[in-house]
Amino acid sequence: MAKTGTGKYEPVLADIREQISNGTLQPGAWLPSESGLMQHYGLSRYTVREAIRRLAGDGLIVVVDGKGSYVRPRSDRAAHNDTRAVYTHSQPDGTDTFTDAETPQWHEIETPGTYRTNATVDLALALGVPEHTPLFVHDRLLSTSDTPAGASGRRMTHRTYIPMPTCTRVQALADNPFRTPDELYAALTDAGITPQWTESVRATIPAPDDTTALHVPVGSAVLITRRTTTDTDGRPLLLEETRRSAHDTQLTYPLAPIQRPA
Template sequence: MTGSVTARHRDIADDLRHQITSGRIQPGERLPSETVLANRYAVSTVTLRHALAVLQGEGLVEKIHGKGNFVRRRLRKLLYVGGWGTLDPRTAADPTLRIILRSTTVLADAHLTTLLRVPAGSPLAEFSCLSFEGGSPYGLARIYIPRDLVPAGVLDDDSACREAAKRFGVLGVPPAAVRETVSARSPTADEASVLRIGSTAAVLAITRIATDSAGRVVEAALLAFPGERVDVVFTTHHVIDERQTSR
């Protein structure tokens, strides 16, 4: 891409962004077709698509296959509570939030072998949880449990499992400890497609490992949320040093 084309697509993105943020183009409104916009700005459709990609990466525009480009509606944020390893109760109880839950059995690959501390090829129950509000995806979780630790009925998509999945909580036996690793990164191709975000957008990724009292990993969860749609809260508890208070 030449410097002039680069500057032009950014100028177009700036103009469309201003129209969106000023309210001239309303949330949920469909943008004119790419051909119409390209003619309006006197550029090629390739340059126009680069401009739209900038806005898609910022979360301002959503491209829906077969329908066109739409101004993304302002979405409320989910609240994920670190330490609990779940969405906060009020968020999860919102009736507008729904979950698509699918389960299957997979064999542990190298990555899952490391996370769950099981031999390669061990059978695992895999739960894919995708949360929605209206038609907009909010978060994706893939949860893995050693097959011999799966509670009765969970693979049958029972109501208790669905409620836990709606909270993105631990699906298996109650753990003795939960360790969460949080990072911001670019989405994988699969995450970008499922969450309907641009490849340059940031996702908040959480790897959650639940262990029992003996230290065995009873569940591993890989969670991904679009960065602008989630807040994560951790609470620190002050520990009193008894040696100091006894002086």
């Protein structure tokens, strides 16, 4: 009879950890199927799944829906290197235009979502506006694949928050606030604003929506970037937030010297 109950997965954990440690299971090697593990260890499906979940949580294996689990590759270099930057381009008339460094790499794979909401405490602080200020939101699901389904590429969500005061200040955004980053930057410069940017990044456990939309492997985190666009006086104009799987991914930032704070 199959064993059940709390802690029955420990022999599976110990054995597979040892096999990974001593090289019996090499990086990239697939683990036996659930049925194979059940038969080998004499455990229930529930217990085997709990063992797999814990191995994934420890970062030892990667779970692929519908295919199984394999030993996480050991590498000092991430397979995916995403450059986070804003490029500047000098025009013949002496003005500058700005583009997002990631624009050529990522492609929309769904119709963007557009709606209006009110600023939460978190968004109000980030945008320098009172709580409940009306915000225009532009949601996009992107992939590195240019195929219609985007099935073979990595995925990223990109969300833009534009507060009503910015739309009041920039007529083009009052007419249509739902734009791509490059279009937003152009609208600001056309209005005589010189944009500046500050970005932060953090890792967090994926929410259920992240796991589904981004195809995040079990046990992996999500990288969240927040880019705040301000004017030269430091007044926030808009906020962009991206989310992508942290699995095998690193973000690269070009650095420019800044004045040391007093």
